Amino acid sequence: MLVHLVDGTYELFRHFFAVPPEKNADGLEVAAIQGVLASMLYLLGEGATHLAVATDHVIESFRNDLWPGYKTSAGVEEVLLAQFHPLEQALSAMGVVVFPMVEFEADDALAAAAAVAAADPRVARVLICTPDKDLAQCVFGERIVQFDRRARQMRDEAGIIKKFGVPPASIPDYLALVGDAADGYPGLTGWGAKSAAAVLAHYRSIDRIPDRASQWDVTVRGASALAATLAAQRDQAMLFRTLATLRLDAPTIASVDELHWRGPSPEFEAIAKWLGQPTLFTRAQTLARRAQPSA
Secondary structure (H helix, E strand, O other), rough: EEEEEEEEEHHHHHHHHHHHOEEOOOEEOHHHHHHHHHHHHHHHOOOOOOOEEEEEOOOOOOOOOOOOOOOOOOOOOOHHHHHHHHHHHHHHHHOOOEEEOOOOOOHHHHHHHHHHOOOOOOOOOEEEOOOOOHHHOOOOOOOOOEEEEOOOOEEHHHHHHHHOOHHHHHHHHHHHHEEOOOOEEOOOOOHHHOOOOOOOOOOOOOOOOOHHHHHHHOOOOHHHHHHHHHHHOHHHHEEEHHHHOOOOOOOOOOOOOEEEEOOOOOHHHHHHHHOOOHHHHHHHHHHHHHHHHOO
């Protein structure tokens, strides 16, 4: 079987900025919710059978306690934030497993669920559906891959190395050095994508990089300054790596069987009408009938 794990936060943001606004009969903005539900039905229509969507039920997480500059909900439009919880309810009613994260982030849930799914010998491949570079660390060979549905690009371990210059296991170290503006931490002064990739391609982790450039077994432009910066800011680099490392203990599933889509609940009909798109329910019903094994 194939397992699809979808970044619901990314999907909601993507649809919010990609589709025209639309209000339901109650005057509430619901266009992004409509878009995400339609996208999940499209995925199911393509043959997905085991599916889950992870969301940031609360944008802030434990990482905000570790670094004051870490991303928050500040600046996110209220009309977008207001669609998170109704989306989670709608997905659940549609029969899709939802991981609404509070202490953890949606990315943690995707990583944790991917680990559970990949450990099941019945699973042929796990597709983590998001372009978020944080999830590159979860890729494993051709068994766990990252799939950008919008760009229709799939990256296995070789693809991650080609894109970043380092293997998946080194992605947290890479992000710690170069920073991640989207998540709100700056990286180390002077370290860029090329220098971080070159050094980590050899040493694999920050812990193994010597403090002095004269001890390096790799040639990098500006090595002396880079080494001095790392030596002076190693504690900060380790903190940034902690921020970048996804947690496999986020609450998700105990078994991949929990992800098997069996169709919408009766409640989804009312939710689809509330959203102003009753055809979402009929489409889900049709797909559920098609998914049933022949007698």
